[in-house]
Amino acid sequence: MKQLNYIDLFAGASALSEGFKQLKFNPVAHIEMDTEACLTIKTREAYHHLKEINKLDTYYDYISGNISRDSLYKHIPSEKANSVINAEISDSSLKHIFKTIETNLKQLPNSELDLIVGGPPCQAYSLIGRHGVDWENDHRLKLYVQYGRFLKEFKPKAFVFENVPGIYSANNGSHFTHLKKYFRKLGYEIDDRILNAKDYGVLQNRRRVIIVGWRKDIQFSFPELKPIVHNYTVEDIFSDLSPLTPGQVINKGKYRKEPSDYLKQFDLSNGVDFYTQHISRPHNSNDLKIYKIAIQKWEDENKRLKYTDIPEKLRTQKNTDSFLDRFKVVDGKGISHTVVAHISKDGHYYIHPSINQCRSISVREAARIQSFPDNFFFEGSRTAAFRQIGNAVPPLLSLAIANGIKKLFQKI
Template sequence: MALNYIDLFAGAGGLSEGFKRAGFNPIAHVEMNSHACNTIKTRMAYYHLKDNNQENIYLEYLKQNIDQKQFWESVPNEVLNTVINTEISDDTIKEIFNKIDSHKDSKNVDLIIGGPPCQAYSIVGRARDPKGMADDPRNHLYLHYVKFLKKYKPKMFVFENVPGILSAKNGEFLEKIKEAIDEAGYIVEHKTLTSKDFGVLQNRRRVILIGWKKNKNLKYPTFENFPMQGEIMKDLFYDLPKLKPGEEKVPASYTKPINEYLNLSKIRNGIDFTTQHVARNHNERDLEIYRTAIDLWVNKGKRLSYADLPSELKTHKNETAFLNRFQVVDPKGVCHTVVAHICADGHYYIYPDLKQVRSISVREAARIQSFPDDFFFEGGRTAAFKQIGNAVPPLMAEGIANKIKEMIK
């Protein structure tokens, strides 16, 4: 029998995708961003159709042969209505509880997953804010998370956040979170985990708090490393068609057969094409900077410093901060952390090949985050990049979920 979970601050559903693949059943997803909610609705519709041997309807949607309205009408309303598009606040929490109660019927909530928005805890966010994010109301969203623990009394929970949560207010925030969780009747432990240990080709570090009821004799799990360490160009990008700046190939047929990494990671998962292989357009100045950065990194192993650019390629005078703003994805290793700022420009995620001078496509960013190729992000290119940058890598989530499943039973 499937274990049931609620996903809070769900984003585009990266964490949920991992738990779904591990056999868990979602009762509800709660998320304030409408594009991200639509993405989860589409994913839940996909799983419903797959379970009922109607996956061909989803493929028609990916191929753009039917529109979103037609696609969503192909599944029962109760599937889509499990996605609750609202901010979690004092004003909305009672209504959210009522909606979840109507969805769950007599089912138990075995698990709560999710992580409050991380900007208030992130080191970069604190550095940019004059008050170090001290007055940001998002600092206290953990209190709402704890209210869900008190209401639904799950056997366990998973709380994900950025490493900056460890140092926010010199550790004071983390201690307050732990105190609130203790008062709710749970033991909690945390570790900083790195996504590449789970097979994700990205050096993404996240603090994962795992908690269980005080009457359970449990301890923080040990995770096995992924069976292989892939490389960006050789293993992750190698089968996607070439793109020029501003070009899109939707759907995009694979240029090569599946390899070991794409199979083990479940990124290529059965269909013979992928979607959202869409690249940004770039002006000539940026393209010239990209060429310089690619040549330096790929051929000489050096990173481009903004201060070293010729004056005709510089657009501002700040030569002391963020000098690495133009960064090439490492072709022979793993990528640096993909963040939500990728939706604003692609300078920090330059494709590592002088034959394709551009920033990475939506699908390439999704692959770096380990999303499967049939995962569709709603809302257009900019919204898709933002959702991808904010997500928990599904491959990492699945590794965590498999251990939670062992513990919870």
């Protein structure tokens, strides 16, 4: 089977790409507007290239802090480096982006684009983000049209479009109706499902809409995805990491015990003897007192703390009628609730389950909840890393989708 070429739109940290890369799909371009996320993509491209040529020691030297980023990037072939396009997808940028993609394609033995993947920013579709949305003029709501312009330009055989379940009910359902009509007008059949990442090995309850489209001249369908049944819990991804205090930073750490069966089965620890970016944010004394109450209530009663349960002297907000679940403990004995980009702003919604580690979860812990392997390195500040993680498609979900897509391509 020939190598399948794809592009990743609104790529973020390239988490949706990760499953496709693992199955040897070839990324012709990743388009992302966030500069720090683009550096993360480029660093991950270095990982995959160095793995392919059996020189991963160079990559591990970099994430260990032994060599500079520039030194790492010198090992990336130009076509890999040029695949990362740091640009906002808009009317003014499309000409430049299209030209770059065409140049990248011409350098390949097979210059056909087979697939487009991507998930436009979803804040406007989410139920939380509905208040004050301008349905006529908010450009985020029209990003599916920009996605479609890539379909029109390159005519790939298929595409994968990811978003939040709120896209179904946005603007009373009319938005999704328009989206489907638009893609069909471009010459694509489409089918969609709500997939929950927890059914594919991710220790997180995370529901996402996956739309798969294919050109009307080919035999394709929504891929068959087989759920993974297991009894793993969050403790299986936290227990081998060193305990942290608020504000503590472990840039490179040694595992304190053997990887759990979960980490081995899903290859999150990668067979190396260290992890990176185990970084906890600092907290003030007031928040720590609330965290302790929240953890104790969860441990003793298996109940979430409501804001009205907090002693008045510890409350900093006057609103006691709505958003009462502002402090939430991650379920160590089960799976996590959904990790979202708000984790970059504060950690109140992601409190570590151990009373002995009264803090919010670290960058590496959040990454593991999202099913990122330990050798996945996030560029930028702690805030940037949390944002990239919260916005990501879990790589294990990406791998399940990529497996299904690849099987369909094999039948064409």
